[in-house]
Amino acid sequence: MDRMEVTETFAGISLPGHLHTKESLHFATTFPFRDSDVLIVTYPKSGTTWMQEILTLLYSAGDVRPAKTIPNWVRAPWLEQIYFKDTLQDTAGHRLITTHLPARVLAPALQQSKAKVIYVARNPKDVAVSFYHFHRLAKFLPDPGSFDAFLLQFLEGTVQYGSWFEHVKGWLGQRQALDIFYVTYEELHQDLRGAAEHLGTFLGLPLGPETLDSLERHCSFAAMRDNAMANYSLIPCEIMDHSQGRFMRKGVVGDWRQHFSPRQNALFDRVYQREMRDAALRAPWSMA
Template sequence: MTKYDRIVDGIRYPLAIKDEILEAVKTFEVREDDVWLITYRKSDLLKPGMTEFAHVTAAKKSSPRIMETHMQSRHMPREILTKKPKIVYVARNPKDIAVSFYYFHKSNKLIKTFDSWDEYFQAFYDGDLVGGSWFDMNLYWWNRRNEDNVLFLKYEDMRENLGSAIVKISQFLGWPVPEGKLEEVVKHCSFGSMKNNPKINYTESKMIDISISPFMRKGLVGDWKNYFTVSQNEAFDKLYEEKMKGSGLTFRFE
């Protein structure tokens, strides 16, 4: 345990996430008409999230509820697997996530600030960050991608063609985009639009110091090249090959 976080079942959590909260989440009552947006941190594009799953507030929502979480599967509500709500999982390549999450650590007042990129990189490599291993989370949902209630999307594809992703999501959820409105929805959901939206970009949050780094920074594909050293990239590529071997899950890194 540090002054910022602690490890529970192999996953590092901010100290604000108490044991009773984790236990309450496991027994949370899931509804069949829920829609769950699940991502590893800094993977979102449609609606970026920052906080852990807020079970007390969520329980009071009227249906259909849209739920957002970055939690690993072992700490998700158990009824996720039995009630089978609609799940939209968004995956992003780990190298760009590493950079984005590094800046999130620098600006977030509730989690550890690393002294250097090199120190942070090692923690990301080891999966020893708040939220746990990128590999564990993405492989878990990739292996469930063929289930009828799961839609697995990639951030890079959404960045390239957001309209196509929105159509896929609307068809999956059975919520058709009104005729002639797709362009408007795409514009509203674009990274640039969200970055300038104070309801989403956390400019008013007391937890984020935007003078250090904005919550929504660049959202680019390939920005990792400006941070990974040659040796770090080689080491991570080797780890990536080992972890992903045989999975069939691939990403674009630029």
């Protein structure tokens, strides 16, 4: 498959060349956002697919047909990926767009508009575990080696898509300049309906009980895992080795405890405290 072994480097970040080129990345940084655009921002494996489904249901007023008939990468295409220009629907209303890019790369373009940003964060220990398993599945990402080796790269910020710490702190730092709704994976897990109501308020969408009921049903982990429009089962095995597991693996909170050794956990805690001690981060997750 095209550029499967290529690593693209942009603004000091390594990215899979199968999905990104210098041209597509430059286009992302100069994209003319509209005031009506809604941008989903995440570090990989932090709840991106979940938020794409939630917003689809909110904007369809609970009608599941778009979520069950249109792939999520068409409903909310990735700004920095090579197919974005050909996929984005040039509608008069809102456009849902997704990105993994850090704030230092994307914020200057965003600040030229009143586009709304929805940032989803997740416990970095769970992110590291999920990202490791995704590397084993995705053939366009490097072989992660052992979990121990991968975890060191994650903490150093040398994995593809860069540093989790930089990503979260960078976007948090834009809260005065951009219209940002910040939510965590753990909050979605704890109270999906309540989080959806807050999102509806942020987006100016009135949500009736029928919409929320439909959203709760369709956006459960089990429903998304079985939805071919969301679970990436449509991706050919040459790109994702489905024999290595599912894209939607567990969808739980705290799975890191099944993977971290005491030594790994102590190292992670030291780095986390050093990197995040001055960050104004609302983090409803347990690091213990």
